[in-house]
Amino acid sequence: MVVTQTDCPARIVPAGTPVTIPKDTFVTITQSLGGNYTLTWHGQMVRVDGTDAAALGLEAEKLSFPPAETDEIVETQVWDALRTIYDPEIPVDLVNLGLIYSVRIDQQAHRVDIDMTLTAPGCGMGPVLVGDVEYRVAKVPNVETVKVELIFDPPWQRDMMSEEAQLATGMFY
CATH class of the missing domain: 2.30.30.40 (SH3 Domains)
Structure with missing residues (x-):
């Protein structure tokens, strides 16, 4: 407590x-x-x-980026932010789990659109993960809006995981 x-x-x-x-x-x-x-x-x-x-009263996780040199969103920083978000039940980040299908940046609107999936369509943590993605990506310089779309086609399969994630979860085959 x-x-x-x-x-x-x-x-x-x-x-x-x-x-x-x-x-x-x-x-x-x-x-x-x-x-x-x-x-x-x-x-x-x-x-x-x-x-x-x-x-x-705990040590805050640092999610910082260098000061923006322009008013554009840097895509690598968006991916870096996504790599800091972990599945609540599996200690692997969403990128290495293969849950992020696409990232699209609208530089004029300062908006990032992300298509992602879940390990199972009925996962009850879906809204929380979407919130995590919106919250963290919004910390990237020049991002004003983040829109996350949950999609299930193609369905997630464990071969979408990176080798590192497969090893970490014992799902390497």
Whole structure:
């Protein structure tokens, strides 16, 4: 159990609805994977991004980029942000899991459109993962809007995982 040090942004699990946990609130940390935290707050499960961990009195995950030299979005920075997002049940990032199908950048609108999938269409953590992607990619310089589309065609298969991810999960074949 910890006490929030400041107002703490969170998302309700599994809906992904944003909420703010007020300062000086007791919460119970039930899980910490991939730098994110799952908490129990008022009998409800919520997820706090690791970049906001200082609000829980913990060391915040650093997600920083060099200052932008232009007003354009740098695609490699978008992919770097995506590599910091881990599946809540598997300690592997979404890129290495093969869950990110495409990234499209509209430089004029300062928008990033992402097509992604889940390991299973019925995964209850889908809205939370979408929220994680939106939250982290929005931290990339010059990104004003992030739109994530969950798609299931083609369906995810374990051979979409990187070799590193297959080894880490024991799914290498």
